[in-house]
Amino acid sequence: MKNLTLILLLAMITCCSSPEQSQENSLLTRLDSIGESFIKKNQVLGISVAIMQKSDTLYTKGFGYTDLEQTKPVTNQSRFLMASVSKLIGAVIVMKLVDEDKLSLNDTLINLLPDFPNKEQGQTITLRHLLSHTSGLPDYASEIDSAYVKTGQDPYKNDIYTFLKDRSQIFEAGSDYSYCNTGFYLMGLIVEKITGNTFQQEVDRIINQPTGINLELIATAKSDPEMSPYWELKDQEFISYPHWTWIKGDGGLTATSIMLAQFPNKWANGRIISPESYQAMTTPIILNNGIQTGYGIGVRNGEFIGERIIGHTGGHKSTYSIMVYFPDRDLTFVVFINTDNSVISVREIFAEYARVVLDKEIPNYATEEIPPIDLTMYEGTYRNFDHKMNNITTIKLVGNNLHYCMGDDCVKMYYQDNHQFWIPEWPYDFVDFHVNQDDEVLAIKEYYTGFYSVLRQRIPDE
Template identity: 55%
Template sequence: MRTLTIKLLYGLLVASILGLTQCKPSPRLSNQDVDSTVTQLDSLGQSILEGGGVVGFSIAIMKGTDTVYNRGFGFTDTTRTQPVTNSTRFKLASISKLIGSTLVMKLVEEGKLSLDQTLLELLPDYPNPEQAKKITLAHMISHTSGLPEYATEIDSTYVRTGVNPSKQDFYTFFKESDLIFEPGSNYSYCNSGFLLMGMIVERISKQRLQQEFDRVINKPAGMDLRLIEEAATLPDMSPYWEKKGDRFIPYPHWTWIKGDGGLTATSIELAHFPKQWSTGRFIDLASFQEMIKPRVLTDGIETGYGLGVRNGEFFGEKIIGHTGGHKSTYAIMVYFPERDTTFVVFINTDNTATSARKIFGQFAATYLGYTINPEAIPKQPLNKAVDYLGTYKGYDAKIEESIEIKMGEDGQLSYCMGDTCYPMTHMGDHKFWIEKWPYDLVTFEVNDMGQALALKEYYTGFYALLRKRLIQPN
């Protein structure tokens, strides 16, 4: 998504954290069981809507190529005259990064691109050639380029002036900005690499970005993913709203956004994507595996992000996909490879605690048959031989840059932001649960000497942030 809020309240629901009871994948359900599940999901959706946090939302669940569930809740307007239907189109936001990276892999297969090509080779007019010769295409689509976040400046200028930014506006920003770290040495979620990715695809393919989406995605699969510049005036495109107190304020479509967040679709249409993406419809299976593989930094530390893909786990099961949003998460696509099951949630409301992450968590837990029993948390004793203590720094501008891991007098570790500390419960395998954020997970990367090198934070299952230990052990 374009930015992350300071510690999302909703994160990972995993068996190793909350003492979960799992219903194993079952044989084909009877009609009565299906009806019962649909009734539960309908009731859950209505309850979420009645909570007042969103104007409207849409949910799709697919098992393989079968539609398991698809519903719209609420409205596209605050006068409540236009209901959300299964045909309502929403913004993918940063889920577009995953789709765009799929275009890149197709061009790599066709011999038109290489992941090792530099930004200078791909965009010879890039205004900062000394930086551009160090940054590769792989860096740009894995958030390891070190590029500064353009959105912090360009977005605010657009909000102030209402004038769409030009290519020259972006180039002026990059020319005047330093890298925040050496390419490949760290991870920072950043829209800039994907903005440039869109420019690169258009230059190399000699086609508009929408034409490449049509060629690689829409035509092979019979889909209709549309960039917002084309979809904004379509009758089925939902308006967007920002929640401010008890009011919902109209939020305009940013039609200039492309590679880093510009696509739109219905929930059920997007839910068709993961199955076809993972089985060779759009790109070869080898390219798919390359996309989902977490990138490894120059110091050997592994991130939880591939090429346009978030990795993670939910209730202990592997998931891949992406999230999207602005002030809060309003789009999420989650694929369970082992179950061959996809969840898509879109909402048309920003800046709300009733985020797409939260809705996904509730619907997935209900559909997959998990229950939460916090009293049964399987706590593990802390291994005193492992050194976790120290200060850890991340690079996301919207999250506290540095946190400290401290040891209390009771021998329990704490996650500290400034003077405020939260006890951490060890769940084994260097994983910790923090009661303040009951659905989130913190994992440590530890070397052979038992010394922590970095920590990774997971929100609602998906990898979100890497923080490296400032003083690395010898």
């Protein structure tokens, strides 16, 4: 019934799309006003949105421009950098090679890349670890990115290998989770070595040709007149920077919003990989100690206002690409912006569109009632290994409420259900505590705008 209602509501878009026919309170007007409102804040230069259910385009629209002179408006043909949404596509390519018996997720890194510079690490790290951010490898982006910005010189495999050669793992493979571009950079090398083809050729063979989609690496797409430049907001000015054309598996693909919105339906329904491989990708990984992360094989899992979502986000200094798939509805949202370092995130834009389309209210779980559980079980200090994040978080009980603290900055948390808590300052986010069979709290999983993003394991009390 929900899907039928959604289709009937969005039918207004196709039958009443002219300005004369649109009424102030129509769904089309409401959807258009969301993109327009974000552009008016002058924090992003251009926005592209697409919403699809199954193979039906429900909504697609561009807002703003791809140039400072405002002569090139964003259209449905405008192409954007997918950034780390590329990781999900790369994982699909790997799973297709698994279907073809060319790879196994249990293959070790040293067997797949015999020239990997740290033999000992390569013997314990598997392809599964690389694609689930559980390898423990340091993130090359923490150093190589800044070197590239400073010198303008493209890094090559030897540069990445030199970075990795004498560096220790930040944790034992499979024992923790830390978002890591290195694993997906190596994935790109593995795909090319195993197949003998370029990464783009495998994207064409596995994704583009069977589906009619046209995902392109930025190395070739940069010459497309529809490709949006890369902008960064700095001191309230839009500064143009060159695209990083050397990036492949960890963030180098491009697409239009409607093109990418066509992908999940085909991915989930056997057009690209087997149902077994799709299931493997979308099932969260379980660590050696039994803690379940919220990340599968190249896939973020999560929940948006009570509904399951899967997909991925992408960005650099801020989040500027997102693909969100509601598998129970076969419904996809894609949002791109062409501006990095903005206070506006595509997560925020997606949330506003999804709330309207799904006819959902902004959640509010705030209550002063005492939860029917012992809140002291959650108190403690939790740590993560993400180099971009504050590594230490403390959970404190003050009165009847838990507080989430980073240093002296604390925010109140409200109990939802099943060990989940809500923070009013971030209404679409939630914190999920991992509790074992002995009622011991082992970790925190943090979900930002519904998507799993961070794992913080509890530091044992001394």
